[in-house]
Amino acid sequence: MKRGDGPDVADFIETLCVVTKDTFAGASGSPLILRPWQHKLLGHTFARRADGRRRHRVALIGEPRKNGKSGLGAGIALDGLFEGMGAEVYSCAGDKEQARIVFGDARRMVENSPDLSQAIKCYKDALEVIETGGVYRCLSAEAFTKEGLSPTRVLFDELHVQPNDELFNVMALAAGARVDPILIGITTAGVKTDSTGKDSVCYRLFQYGQKIAAGEEVDPAFFMAWWGAPDEDDHRLRRTWEIANPAFGDLIDPEDFEAAVKRTPEAEFRTKRLNQWVNTAQAWLPAGAWDTCRGELDAIEDGTEVCLGFDGSFNGDSTALVAVSCGEVPHVMVVEAWEKPSDAGNDWTVPILDVEAAIRQACRRWQVREIVCDPYRWGRTYQVLEDEGLPVVEFPQSPARMIPATTRFYEAVMNRSLSHSGDPRLARHLANCVIRTDSRGSRLSKDAKNSPRKIDLAVAAVMAHERACQEPEPEPTPQFFSWADL
Known part of the structure; x- marks a missing residue:
């Protein structure tokens, strides 16, 4: 996108953030290099309107596992720390341990970067920019303890595992006082219902995004990017894996898929590796039949x-x-x-x-x-x-x-x-x-x-x-x- 903060966010990540563990993305401590599809994703996510205001307030990004979600999320969170005076950035997840995944990656990036470690002070559960008062914390799903926050940027890691919509609603409401807040859910698909038996917040947003894509709804404040295989495609074929995974053959080892498809239950493979939603009850029509x-x-x-x-x-x-x-x-x-x-x-x-x-x-x-x-x-x-x-x-x-x-x-x-x-x-x-x-x-x-x-x-x-x-x-x-x- 020519108008927006996406190029700046990408530049921040590639200049200051590093790979935190040895993977196909590179050796631990090496620069985190974004792929072209990630540059394009950031451009759309952080686009701005003609009047300078942020175009999107909520973004849902769906990718199968191992496509670099955690590293990208950590980089986005750290960039948000420097977004003006008193910035508040939060990593949210279904439980404390899940929330620590993105936060832990961000903290290791700070510790491995001389420039970031000079500007950011690390605590057990928080990162703070002393000069501006910007703070970054991880939160779990006990939503009733989160009143009084004023977030500028929120990262929901694996949004589909939220037990209900309380935490998402609290953070969305809390961000209302900020001029240009953004809530970003980076997730794989999952089951469609939450612990209450209703549609999960993630599945509701996914369906909302489908309505916007189909022209049934118009909402410029909402953005969705979703990578996944069509339901009717054979989950055992390499071409299906390539369709669903933008990093296939790059950040993802094809041999890992060849082994996983033989030992992983089909429903789990479709959810985690192909980013397809599954029902808790038996679906009526087989996938792709309609x-x-x-x-x-x-x-x-x-x-x-x-x-x-x-x-x-x-x-x-x-x-x-x-x-x-x-x-x-x-x-x-x-x-x-x-x-x-x-x-x-x-x-x-x-x-x-x-x-x-x-x-x-x-x-x-x-x-x-x-x-x-x-x-x-x-x-x-x-x-x-x-x-x-x-x-x-x-x-x-x-x-x-x-x-x-x-x-x-x-x-x-x-x-x-x-x-x-x-x-x-x-x-x-x-x-x-x-x-x-x-x-x-x-x-x-x-x-x-x-x-x-x-x-x-x-x-x-x-x-x-x-x-x-x-x-x-x-x-x-x-x-x-x-x-x-x-």
């Missing part, structure tokens, strides 16, 4: 016969409208989705009139065979649409209906006997689905009762696909009688 069914972006032409699937909530969830064509190979397309915005308050509700208008518009665009919906909570809307002559068909989400519908949709995906338009919202909802099995069979579910992960688009798609695959009931044949027959 992507293989991708078709044209807008493949349902106007006037095509379709079934509309509608799954509605009112305030706490999302509402979804999906069209599925009724041809030999059904095509699945998101018509509209209403999700609670990330900055909305608790009084947010689904815009009912907008939902009804979207359904009417869809009925004008296509030849709608059925509007398939669960009547729960939306009885008024269904009655209004039915009174207008629209083909509303109730589809209660009971086991008797959802189990065969779920099975049919799954088989269609695995056999590639359906296609879809590649909508990232539907892909996200499908990825959030897990399968629940009991004596009656298997059906879709969230991974926890109060999980914030949305699956409404997936449910709507399953319902619409089920009805689109059914032969329509024939129109009744007119009966003619003569007076003699009476």
Whole structure:
């Protein structure tokens, strides 16, 4: 980036910071030389706006293990010590020992640099720049002890292991009084839930970054850089390792991967070495299966016969409208989705009139065979649409209906006997689905009762696909009688 502090941060690291242990990066004590991709990463992370203010306040950097996260994080932290008078820099992690990893690297860099050791005084749990009062400390996840801080720069090492979001929230709030603070999470992927059973702060930020990348959200204050392999790629292949690891063959020994893939459980290998998220519950669709069914972006032409699937909530969830064509190979397309915005308050509700208008518009665009919906909570809307002559068909989400519908949709995906338009919202909802099995069979579910992960688009798609695959009931044949027959 031409405008920002990234080149200065990189110059600080390469001039004053050293390798702290013998690795592929170099011998202990040798200069820490950044790679081109790290220079580019720093440029984006520390970019500035035209008015001179820092562009990003929160940055999420995702890399598999052994790509130089600790050394880079330590260099970023030490650079932050010299960011004005009274700078406060913190390394945060799930526990004290984890927090000491980045801090320990930073302290060894100071001890091995004549220039840094002259400017910085080392304590057991802190580094201090005497001249400016800048201080650098490591913190663990006991968030209630961190009130009263005023950080200028915060490094979260392995953000995915935070037991909950308390420490992150405390540090974000504490930084609010500073002019240009930045919180940086440098992490690998992990499981999606924290100790409370909700989405972890790291996974929430990752999903938020995906929404920004897909154009669903606009937030210049948030930056995400994520290296990882596509879920559908074979985790045993060298080309998959190279895709996920920017330092593969440089800071990373390929022979280490060849040995690790043989003795590491697949889920752990995918998480730590390929930077892929894993579910604590059994995922419904196999990794990559949905992507293989991708078709044209807008493949349902106007006037095509379709079934509309509608799954509605009112305030706490999302509402979804999906069209599925009724041809030999059904095509699945998101018509509209209403999700609670990330900055909305608790009084947010689904815009009912907008939902009804979207359904009417869809009925004008296509030849709608059925509007398939669960009547729960939306009885008024269904009655209004039915009174207008629209083909509303109730589809209660009971086991008797959802189990065969779920099975049919799954088989269609695995056999590639359906296609879809590649909508990232539907892909996200499908990825959030897990399968629940009991004596009656298997059906879709969230991974926890109060999980914030949305699956409404997936449910709507399953319902619409089920009805689109059914032969329509024939129109009744007119009966003619003569007076003699009476």
